[in-house]
Amino acid sequence: MSEYDGKNMNAIHVNLGPRSYDIAVVSNEIEPLGAFVRARTARSQLAFIVADSNTVGHAVDVADRLRQAGFKCETAAVPAGEESKCLAQAERLYDRLAELNADRQTLVVAVGGGVVGDLAGFVAATWNRGLPLFMIPTTLLAMVDSSVGGKVGINHPKGKNLIGAFHQPAGVWIDTQYLTTLPDREYLSGLAEVVKYGVILDTEFFGWLEANADAVLNRDPFALQHLIAQSCRLKARIVEQDEREESGLRMVLNYGHTFAHAFEAVSGYGTWLHGEAVAAGMICASRLAERLNLVSAEVTQRQVRLLEKFRLPTAPNEWPIEDLILSMRRDKKALAGTMRFVLPKRIGEVAVVDDVADSAVKEILKLLE
């Protein structure tokens, strides 16, 4: 990345052997984008840019830059929202690629949040057995979560992400400028996953978030660059060791998520944003760790204070406890009467605990009623 690191650019190298790639993190600096993409896709002539109705403006800017770098650009827009992560929209994109006579070098560029990245990424993974993919995430959640790891996919009526693949991008371009127009609730929701990285992997980063919470809330560009780069770096270190979720190591990224998935399922998807559910889920998990004498109450309290500062929920709403337990048991395919959880040992380290009794989980949920 030496060619671009002069001007306020953070770069993260994700080391996956032949599938390695770079993530550039910039602030309001689209000019070097063309060269950054071209350096990673030397043989591509056509760039197929996928956006949604909220990000078509950004897609136009991206197309301008790519044209200057010698790409022929075509843009497709899908409706904004989770409903677009479906086989029918994938088919529409396949049809466009066919019309455009896309070849094996055609570059797919996803400009948008997680929905656009997952959908366009799936199409890239499966057209002609895999096209190069470039991600330009425009939401905080997509920047710190789906940019790293190569998971792409669409939903099936029976469940999220059931149809998908692992397909590492050729590069990721993150501009904090996109966050200036992101609605508050969506921005804050993305911070939950950022806090998660601190709890599971990096006590110093957690301390930095506490110390710089106001700058983070004000979306200060320098704070954002650090926060995004560090989150990507931490996730990359995990993904590098367990690319396809085989060794179990990647499981630590699920801290807070067993509870969160249950909150989302029982409340109906869309009631809470994903990050809101994760915030409350982390506090439930931390209280469970307290109950199992893994951590002191102070570990939970630091998380509560930080999440409250970020205006995120720290307890579930009054959903029926039996329904939540049922949903968690289904999620985890656990042995009768026990469940597996990712639990904190301290700020900066978690453990996977296998045989947590249902009764302990119930008590935590009751406490929070």
Place this chain on the structure above:
Amino acid sequence: MSEYDGKNMNAIHVNLGPRSYDIAVVSNEIEPLGAFVRARTARSQLAFIVADSNTVGHAVDVADRLRQAGFKCETAAVPAGEESKCLAQAERLYDRLAELNADRQTLVVAVGGGVVGDLAGFVAATWNRGLPLFMIPTTLLAMVDSSVGGKVGINHPKGKNLIGAFHQPAGVWIDTQYLTTLPDREYLSGLAEVVKYGVILDTEFFGWLEANADAVLNRDPFALQHLIAQSCRLKARIVEQDEREESGLRMVLNYGHTFAHAFEAVSGYGTWLHGEAVAAGMICASRLAERLNLVSAEVTQRQVRLLEKFRLPTAPNEWPIEDLILSMRRDKKALAGTMRFVLPKRIGEVAVVDDVADSAVKEILKLLE
């Protein structure tokens, strides 16, 4: 494979690091199938068996064996024929997997020819980001070609295999018994790819085919076991070095295919079977090599004699030469006025020749009119 090699079993190990797998080649011996599959999919509980209307009988036998090995079995059948390699059939199979609450360990078993293998393989590659896949090919072409290499996919109205992935199976089980009921024309068509392996990689194997042509035509089980095992072994040696068609090495497998694709496209798919087009395509390529002084006429003559013995065509029908050239140029995305071909240097070795003039190709096609 030591556990099964006692009784007339050939085994080929395809060495692809963490994606390595074994191909068993047997004759009328289904009894060890359960143990063979179980040894490679220790954690699977459910086997989802996909067949077509011609192979449901075989699927029933397979299910019996897998049940004895402790699998719960469910079977789905798609209509026989190329039309089933489509997104609508993939969606039907996704729906079945969802109904069955398939998990990440659910085994997909493809029992059939190339259509079933490619379709079921694509569904396996994309459900839950990749399920284990077991191939039980029932046509000669599927046994010697699509069992090795991990290419799976479906067709798009604009072209074959445009939607697909690389997904290596967990194992392949080939029983020559399935070939006893295969229609003559389909069986003979599969032999074209077998002859191809001899020409591109193995002069001794080509000699064996010449010497044992009658046994091959009589579908002698021992001859079939050798022929299939050696074809898989030869293809495996190539795929091992170029798993995802990146280095260009895998291109040698396309001997005869540039002409063949043009014959299929210009005549309308289905007029000739794929192997028939490949047979005529190899002779065109060999004559082109003669013209370029790469080989003597004898190299072509040996191929002609063997293919004629196998009742395969050795020249195209009277299709318009300009249409064929146009189709080949599109297929190869070549530079103006020249094309790339895989051409024989002798029986057992080919070269990739980059700048073959259109005029030379035209003359070959005219000669054969």
